[in-house]
Amino acid sequence: MAVVRPFRALRPEPHSAAAVAAVPYDVVSTEEARALATPLSFLHVTRPEIDLDPDVDVHDASVYDTARANLARLRETAPLVVEAKPALYVYRLRDRDHTQVGLAGCFSLDEYDNGTIKKHERTRPAKEDDRTRHMVTIEAQTGVLFLTYRQTPDIDAAVDQICGTEPLFDFVAPDGIAHTVWRATAEDTARLVERFSVVPALYIADGHHRAASAARARHALAGAATDAEPSDHERDYVLAVAFPDHQTRILPYNRTVSDLAGATSTQFLERLSSRLSVEPTRDTTPSKGDVSMYVDGHWYRLALSDRAPQASADPVGFLDVSLLQDQVLGPVLDVADIRTDPRVRFVGGVRGTAELERLVDAGQAAVAFSMSAVTVAELLAIADADAIMAPKSTWFEPKLRDGLLTHLI
Numbered sequence: 001m002a003v004v005r006p007f008r009a010l011r012p013e014p015h016s017a018a019a020v021a022a023v024p025y026d027v028v029s030t031e032e033a034r035a036l037a038t039p040l041s042f043l044h045v046t047r048p049e050i051d052l053d054p055d056v057d058v059h060d061a062s063v064y065d066t067a068r069a070n071l072a073r074l075r076e077t078a079p080l081v082v083e084a085k086p087a088l089y090v091y092r093l094r095d096r097d098h099t100q101v102g103l104a105g106c107f108s109l110d111e112y113d114n115g116t117i118k119k120h121e122r123t124r125p126a127k128e129d130d131r132t133r134h135m136v137t138i139e140a141q142t143g144v145l146f147l148t149y150r151q152t153p154d155i156d157a158a159v160d161q162i163c164g165t166e167p168l169f170d171f172v173a174p175d176g177i178a179h180t181v182w183r184a185t186a187e188d189t190a191r192l193v194e195r196f197s198v199v200p201a202l203y204i205a206d207g208h209h210r211a212a213s214a215a216r217a218r219h220a221l222a223g224a225a226t227d228a229e230p231s232d233h234e235r236d237y238v239l240a241v242a243f244p245d246h247q248t249r250i251l252p253y254n255r256t257v258s259d260l261a262g263a264t265s266t267q268f269l270e271r272l273s274s275r276l277s278v279e280p281t282r283d284t285t286p287s288k289g290d291v292s293m294y295v296d297g298h299w300y301r302l303a304l305s306d307r308a309p310q311a312s313a314d315p316v317g318f319l320d321v322s323l324l325q326d327q328v329l330g331p332v333l334d335v336a337d338i339r340t341d342p343r344v345r346f347v348g349g350v351r352g353t354a355e356l357e358r359l360v361d362a363g364q365a366a367v368a369f370s371m372s373a374v375t376v377a378e379l380l381a382i383a384d385a386d387a388i389m390a391p392k393s394t395w396f397e398p399k400l401r402d403g404l405l406t407h408l409i
Helices: 014-020 030-036 061-077 109-114 125-138 153-163 186-196 208-223 265-273 320-329 353-361 376-384
Strands: 010-012 080-082 089-095 098-108 145-149 169-172 178-183 202-206 237-244 253-257 277-280 290-295 298-303 344-348 367-370
Touching: 010 014, 014 169, 061 125, 089 153, 098 109, 098 145, 098 153, 098 186, 109 208, 109 237, 125 208, 145 208, 145 376, 153 186, 202 376, 208 237, 253 320, 253 353, 265 277, 265 290, 290 320, 290 353, 344 353, 353 367
Parallel strands: 145 237
Antiparallel strands: 010 080, 089 098, 089 178, 098 237, 145 202, 169 178, 253 344, 253 367, 277 298, 290 298, 290 367
16 A cells, blocks of 8 residues: 655745756756756756766766755755655646646655556666765755556545645746645645555656665665664655646657668658558647658658557557557667667657657658657556556656755655
8 A cells, every 4th residue: 555654845935936946857958957057946956067067977976966065055045944844745737728736745665666656667777876876965855756546536635625725835937837836734644644545556657767766775875874763764765746647647759760771761661651551641649559750841640550469468569659669660760679779869749749840851860750648547557567668658747846845865
């Protein structure tokens, strides 16, 4: 059963929340982070290399030391304060006509280790190494894990009640996303802990590397602990916001390939047409079982569904991203491993299909593929089967902001 634990958040004062709040560290490059970072931005903590010479390696010890120094500086200048008492929080995201409301707190790393918190992606050691070192150096979890769970009316009712009170933070970020955070009272916190205890499983939606790094940081910090420390330590929990499945929104994660494996565009289309149905289209957003492809200034519909396996027998193989790999990328474009092939580029659905056209028209890619979005039900089924999705299969939007709630470990 799911364990959620209140915590003493490190947070900005309400008047500076909008200035402190920052996009997740892994959705921007160093150059983009440097351009976005205002003086109070939490990017100075999560992407500290922006305050060092560009020639400094991003994994140099000075980068992590700068993160620690920048966190200390922000605590004074923002300022950031530590809550007097542990609490849970309600975090609402609004993106035009879409709203999702989640429970923010600390979730058990024991449950992550034993599979109660379920995964659907593999992680890369280099990214784990970076965030583990970041957490250990600053003794805090700054990135927020995005969880989902199968919705229950009792939790919905408790969360809705809190949303009727005065919020702690309420602002619209520069990208137009509205962020509202409420601090639960002691009574509401106890009620939410109790109601969450009957949730049978939690699912990582976004943040597999944050979770894996928190588990590694826990063991690293435990190795340096003294016998005087309590057995149930803050490092045994990971900061997350859990949203009900019916509110969680997944956008497509599109692909481009930089060349046509030695073929001309005409030869490429002929090779494709010998394997599956290819027809001109104006629909740049495909239906399930189809892919919209942009090449040589034209859009085409690729029908992948005719050879699709049964979803119940193979929930991963049934995904459109898997069918594209098996029927197009592998046999036609010679992409043997999408995880490592440098010719493949992933484009988040939030950028739209115009970005795919731009990349191809500018010569930065030879062909682009617009995908249909993975559904939340598909994600849960894959995680329940202990299966692993292809990399970059899901883009969750809107995204949580770093800096509003930090977990000291």
